[in-house]
Amino acid sequence: MLKQTALNAAHRAMGAKMVDFSGWDMPLHYGSQIEEHHQVRRDAGMFDVSHMLAIDIEGALAREFLRRLLANNVDRLQIPGKAMYSCLLNEQGGVLDDLIVYYLREDWFRIVVNAATCDKDLAWMQARRDESASSLTLTPRREMAIIAVQGPHAREKVWQAVPEMRGVTELLKPFQAADCAPYFVGRTGYTGEDGFEIILPANQAEQFWQALSSVGVKPIGLGARDTLRLEAGMNLYGQDMDETVTPLESGLAWTVDLIADRYFIGKTVLKEQVVTRDLFGLVLIDKGVLRSHQQVRTTFGDGEITSGSFAPTLDKSIALARLPKTIPLGELVQVEVRDKLLSAKVVKYPFVRNGKSLI
Amino acid sequence: MTIPNDLKYTKSHEWVRAEADGTVTIGITHHAQELLGDMVYVESPQVGRKVAASEECAVVESVKAASDVYAPIAGEVVAVNEAVADKPEMINQDAYGAWMFRLKPDNASDLNGLLDAAGYKAVVDSEAH
Numbered sequence: 001m002l003k004q005t006a007l008n009a010a011h012r013a014m015g016a017k018m019v020d021f022s023g024w025d026m027p028l029h030y031g032s033q034i035e036e037h038h039q040v041r042r043d044a045g046m047f048d049v050s051h052m053l054a055i056d057i058e059g060a061l062a063r064e065f066l067r068r069l070l071a072n073n074v075d076r077l078q079i080p081g082k083a084m085y086s087c088l089l090n091e092q093g094g095v096l097d098d099l100i101v102y103y104l105r106e107d108w109f110r111i112v113v114n115a116a117t118c119d120k121d122l123a124w125m126q127a128r129r130d131e132s133a134s135s136l137t138l139t140p141r142r143e144m145a146i147i148a149v150q151g152p153h154a155r156e157k158v159w160q161a162v163p164e165m166r167g168v169t170e171l172l173k174p175f176q177a178a179d180c181a182p183y184f185v186g187r188t189g190y191t192g193e194d195g196f197e198i199i200l201p202a203n204q205a206e207q208f209w210q211a212l213s214s215v216g217v218k219p220i221g222l223g224a225r226d227t228l229r230l231e232a233g234m235n236l237y238g239q240d241m242d243e244t245v246t247p248l249e250s251g252l253a254w255t256v257d258l259i260a261d262r263y264f265i266g267k268t269v270l271k272e273q274v275v276t277r278d279l280f281g282l283v284l285i286d287k288g289v290l291r292s293h294q295q296v297r298t299t300f301g302d303g304e305i306t307s308g309s310f311a312p313t314l315d316k317s318i319a320l321a322r323l324p325k326t327i328p329l330g331e332l333v334q335v336e337v338r339d340k341l342l343s344a345k346v347v348k349y350p351f352v353r354n355g356k357s358l359i
Numbered sequence: 360m361t362i363p364n365d366l367k368y369t370k371s372h373e374w375v376r377a378e379a380d381g382t383v384t385i386g387i388t389h390h391a392q393e394l395l396g397d398m399v400y401v402e403s404p405q406v407g408r409k410v411a412a413s414e415e416c417a418v419v420e421s422v423k424a425a426s427d428v429y430a431p432i433a434g435e436v437v438a439v440n441e442a443v444a445d446k447p448e449m450i451n452q453d454a455y456g457a458w459m460f461r462l463k464p465d466n467a468s469d470l471n472g473l474l475d476a477a478g479y480k481a482v483v484d485s486e487a488h
Contacts, residue, residue, distance in 0.1 A: 032451075033422050034397040223396065227422060289400050289420045310399040310422050317400075338418070338425075 089266030145205035154195035192232025233350030251279030281349035368479035
């Protein structure tokens with residue numbers, strides 16, 4: 001039996017094609033994945049991401065616990081509402097998950113983790129808590145829904161739908177959040193566009209969803225969510241990184257703080273690691289479509305595509321690929337696609353930001 | 360569901376039309392394009408290529424996935440639809456208009472072994488369960 005979010009009936013009523021996504025019955029698209037992609041780049045779209053899990057971490061030792069738990073430095077969060085992206089690592093430096101952590105109060109942080117990994121994450125966190133901070137409470141907030149509203153007009157449309165939200169959220173900078181009960185609103189996202197991610201009680205999700213719909217925000221499925229995040233150069237857990245690689249091999253060195261004195265789980269391995277490969281962008285020059293697991297041949301050594309697709313904004317195929325770290329940008333490489341070798345160019349990513357091509 | 364009565368079909372979701380000149384025209388069904396979603400790439404076979412029945416001879420790729428297209432019967436590729444290769448979304452817009460290639464069959468009687476509309480509908484219905 002697939003798990004359902006509070007918006008399941010709303011998705012079906014809007015004509016969604018539903019798929020099994022990590023055990024959740026989720027919308028893949030509502031007609032055309034490409035149209036939904038353009039809708040977010042050009043106007044505003046809404047995503048039900050309630051399959052992801054918010055976990056509240058409460059208690060006097062919350063910050064101390066997160067210092068040890070997260071690869072990124074939680075001490076960068078000093079203003080209530082500030083958010084940060086981080087990996088959760090195991091002792092070997094392998095990536096258990098990636099997440100967003102919000103600082104709410106000195107004794108209250110909130111993290112949002114991926115659906116497929118949330119049980120594993122929670123068990124890991126509870127075990128680490130029991131080692132060093134047993135007075136902390138870890139509360140999974142399954143009674144909450146999460147709706148992302150993304151696009152150049154996303155914030156304006158949220159304010160049209162819920163006018164009382166404007167005052168509290170108008171001055172939020174990227175990666176800042178505010179409590180606007182019953183909504184918890186963060187200026188974050190997974191598309192490379194402006195917008196909000198909003199956590200709210202599941203029993204109010206449908207009303208909010210319909211309010212957004214009535215001001216012209218279109219529903220967007222997981223299909224377009226994937227092409228949007230790929231163009232934005234954002235990693236997908238389980239595809240671009242997992243427990244077998246470290247953040248330093250996954251284009252995520254910028255999220256790991258090896259300079260501060262702080263100890264964190266995985267740090268010992270990362271400090272010693274000789275990094276020989278990393279994630280790079282690829283743009284396909286020949287016709288075709290790049291896909292994950294295709295092999296990449298280069299004069300610097302071989303590599304593999306971790307995420308590949310057609311990029312609707314660019315009208316060409318792009319990919320993230322794990323390649324020898326010494327490969328220069330602009331290098332031409334060969335990708336094995338069925339019985340052919342297709343030419344692709346190594347580029348810096350993101351590929352698209354705020355509706356504009358960067359390549 | 361759209362399954363024209365005047366076409367033949369395969370279990371692998373190709374449609375086949377017998378032409379007056381003895382060739383057959385092949386595309387993928389409306390149901391197939393629905394499963395795949397927005398088409399973004401078509402790899403056509405070479406004209407002149409000899410293919411066996413059920414041999415992979417073209418590829419369609421949607422945003423979501425790549426899918427092989429099989430020769431419904433043995434024959435020689437005598438034409439490919441360049442317009443569809445240039446605009447793969449034509450398959451989404453009109454699956455039965457957006458033909459992919461034409462074969463000159465080795466044996467015209469092979470067509471009799473293909474599914475009719477009712478037979479193909481049964482295949483699609485059985486997949487839905």
